[in-house]
Amino acid sequence: MTWGARQSGGQFAQVIEMEGKKNCVGWRLANLAILGFLAVACIDILTGLEHWPFGSYPMYSLLYSEQRSWLRLYGVTDRGEILLRGERDFAPFDEARLVMALERLESAHGGKQKLDEALRNLMRLYDRRHAHSVPLRALRLYAVRWVLRPGFEGPQPPQERILVAQATRDDAEAGP
Amino acid sequence: MMVRNWQRYWLTPATAEHLALVRAIGYGLLFLIYLPLDDRGWTQVSPVFWMPISAFRFLSGPPGNAALIGVLQILWKISLLTSAIGLVSRASMATAAALGFFLLGLPNCFGKIHHLDGFPVLLLTILALSRCSDALTVDGALRSNREMRRGRQARTGASWQYRWPVRLAQTLFLLVFFAAGYAKLRNGGLAWMTAANMRSIWLGELLTHTPPTALGGLLAKSTWLSQFAAVATVIVELSALPALFVRRLRVLTLVGLFAMQVFIALMLGVYFTPHLVGYALFLPWERYYGFLWPLSRPPLAPCFPWWSPSTTRRPISNRFSQR
Numbered sequence: 001m002t003w004g005a006r007q008s009g010g011q012f013a014q015v016i017e018m019e020g021k022k023n024c025v026g027w028r029l030a031n032l033a034i035l036g037f038l039a040v041a042c043i044d045i046l047t048g049l050e051h052w053p054f055g056s057y058p059m060y061s062l063l064y065s066e067q068r069s070w071l072r073l074y075g076v077t078d079r080g081e082i083l084l085r086g087e088r089d090f091a092p093f094d095e096a097r098l099v100m101a102l103e104r105l106e107s108a109h110g111g112k113q114k115l116d117e118a119l120r121n122l123m124r125l126y127d128r129r130h131a132h133s134v135p136l137r138a139l140r141l142y143a144v145r146w147v148l149r150p151g152f153e154g155p156q157p158p159q160e161r162i163l164v165a166q167a168t169r170d171d172a173e174a175g176p
Numbered sequence: 177m178m179v180r181n182w183q184r185y186w187l188t189p190a191t192a193e194h195l196a197l198v199r200a201i202g203y204g205l206l207f208l209i210y211l212p213l214d215d216r217g218w219t220q221v222s223p224v225f226w227m228p229i230s231a232f233r234f235l236s237g238p239p240g241n242a243a244l245i246g247v248l249q250i251l252w253k254i255s256l257l258t259s260a261i262g263l264v265s266r267a268s269m270a271t272a273a274a275l276g277f278f279l280l281g282l283p284n285c286f287g288k289i290h291h292l293d294g295f296p297v298l299l300l301t302i303l304a305l306s307r308c309s310d311a312l313t314v315d316g317a318l319r320s321n322r323e324m325r326r327g328r329q330a331r332t333g334a335s336w337q338y339r340w341p342v343r344l345a346q347t348l349f350l351l352v353f354f355a356a357g358y359a360k361l362r363n364g365g366l367a368w369m370t371a372a373n374m375r376s377i378w379l380g381e382l383l384t385h386t387p388p389t390a391l392g393g394l395l396a397k398s399t400w401l402s403q404f405a406a407v408a409t410v411i412v413e414l415s416a417l418p419a420l421f422v423r424r425l426r427v428l429t430l431v432g433l434f435a436m437q438v439f440i441a442l443m444l445g446v447y448f449t450p451h452l453v454g455y456a457l458f459l460p461w462e463r464y465y466g467f468l469w470p471l472s473r474p475p476l477a478p479c480f481p482w483w484s485p486s487t488t489r490r491p492i493s494n495r496f497s498q499r
Contacts, residue, residue: 030340033305034186037298037344045355048362050289052230052281053297057352061359063367064376070383086384092217092283095384101225101287114224121222128220146383150375150397153390154382 069145071099071106071164073122076138084139090125098122102141106164115141119167141165185421186343187336192311195338196262197461198345199308203260203272205453206296207253215249215282216242228285231277238285245279252279259303262313273297273304295352296450299345299457306341342457349454350416350426353433357413369410371402378402378443387445395443412436430458 040054048056073090074081086095093101105114123139144158219242226238239245252275258268277300280293309315360368367373378392395401412432419429434455437448 026337030187030337033302034340034344037302037348041348041351041355045351045358048359050229052232052284052289053277053294053301055289055291055294055355056359057291057356058359058363059291059356060377061356061363061368063364063373064380066372066376068376068380068383092215092221093286097283097286097288097290099384101227104227104287105224117222117224121224125220148376148379150379151393152379152382152396153393154379 066148067145068148069143071102072142072144072158073098074140074142075126075136076140077134077136081140084126089129090122091129093125112165115165116167116171119165120171123167123169123171135169138166138168183336186340188339189334189336190339190342191334191462192307192338193465194462195306195308195341196310196312197465198342198457199262199303200260200312201456201461202299202303202453203256205456206276206300206450207256207260209296209449209452210256210280211253213249213253213279215279216245218282218286219245221286225286227287229289230281232281232285239282248275249279251275259309262309262315265309265313265315269300269304269309273300276300291352292448292450295349295454298348299453302341302345302348307337308341310338345454346457347420349451349457350420350429352451352454353413353416353429357410357416360410360413369403369406371399371406374402374406374409375399381444381446385445387441387443389442391439392443408432409436426458430455 040051043049044051044054044056048058050056073084075084075089084090086093086098090098102115102118105111105118108114119139119141123136126136126139141164143162143164145160146152146156146158218238219240221238223237228235252272255268255271255275258264259272276297280297284290284293364373375396378396381387382392395405412429415425415429416433419426437451441447
């Protein structure tokens with residue numbers, strides 16, 4: 001509310017009333033729209049549900065321990081394994097979305113088959129991005145673990161690595 | 177009393193130009209921000225990754241036609257531009273909202289919802305429902321030329337219809353941050369506000385993002401700074417709710433939120449660029465517009481006695497008539 005609106009409350013009410021009468025349906029629709037938007041926004045905030053484009057915005061809201069487990073993709077080349085990253089190697093995925101998607105597939109019903117199919121598809125996405133470089137012989141998904149202590153810089157190798165799934169070039173070419 | 181407060185909050189009369197400027201700035205910014213958007217890549221992703229959200233559950237599967245997506249995103253970007261300048265306004269704004277919902281929502285159906293794009297879609301929807309094309313449009317200029325030839329002159333007055341869309345968009349923008357603060361307390365409790373948790377977030381992001389600076393790793397070495405950042409984050413985010421009603425707090429909160437998002441970009445490499453349009457909603461565009469074009473414009477709205485009393489300049493709507 002403006003300073004002036006406070007000074008002339010009666011006049012304000014009159015104008016509002018006059019305007020409202022002029023366009024009664026529009027007035028009701030505007031109030032309905034306001035209430036509708038606020039209701040969905042508040043429901044999502046209070047319940048933690050997501051109704052796109054509304055949301056509960058839970059990013060970074062959990063408690064994070066010093067030990068961080070994560071999934072990571074490595075490509076197998078003639079020279080050994082190389083670390084692959086979402087945006088660079090598997091566009092349109094970014095790293096956060098890709099890892100989350102793989103985690104959800106891993107924990108889903110029939111997770112093994114889904115992960116195999118996902119890796120075959122990721123290998124094709126990699127090939128599209130790197131059409132002129134040496135093709136991968138295989139794609140491996142590892143569960144990796146780091147201890148996050150001050151001085152940690154990100155690119156350093158994980159403390160622990162467990163193979164979760166793998167797709168070879170033959171799989172990728174034969175798969176759907 | 178409650179009804180009167182409700183009306184004062186949402187429906188205080190504003191000029192058509194006030195909302196029109198928000199339209200031009202909002203659509204213009206969104207056009208620039210989303211110009212590089214390209215969703216065609218999602219047509220190459222296997223259906224195994226398809227995890228639809230919201231209304232996308234009604235689709236039978238992920239879209240497979242890259243050409244169609246390409247056409248839709250060109251249409252969307254054109255509609256953002258034409259909405260900004262007010263050309264074929266109603267159709268442009270409806271198209272921008274519908275295609276924005278689809279194109280910005282589509283990537284979220286592949287494993288993870290990124291919360292950057294939700295607010296722009298809400299803003300597009302609100303503007304499409306509003307009368308933001310009543311002033312400062314190419315349509316209006318063409319129409320008034322025709323009407324002047326017929327001896328009539330189009331006029332837009334101040335009305336409650338020009339206030340609620342901006343107010344609602346501002347409210348939803350601030351609620352985004354309140355929701356984030358509330359989620360931290362709901363999911364993590366007070367323990368979220370510890371130095372150890374903040375440090376783990378900062379260092380953990382180095383696994384998924386490539387920040388432009390080494391600030392995250394540097395600040396994580398200080399327990400005191402980590403602790404301060406954790407507490408300040410929650411306080412600033414929660415202050416977004418009272419900031420809806422207290423104007424002075426609103427300024428402080430917006431500055432705090434903006435600074436926080438700049439730090440997140442520098443430290444973690446997470447860029448909340450689409451939120452720029454939300455901050456832009458709070459700037460006094462009408463005043464800037466008045467400075468730029470002070471005298472050469474025709475009157476567009478009648479004068480309200482309480483309008484803009486704190487400024488030394490008269491409202492742009494009645495400046496012409498009092499000259």
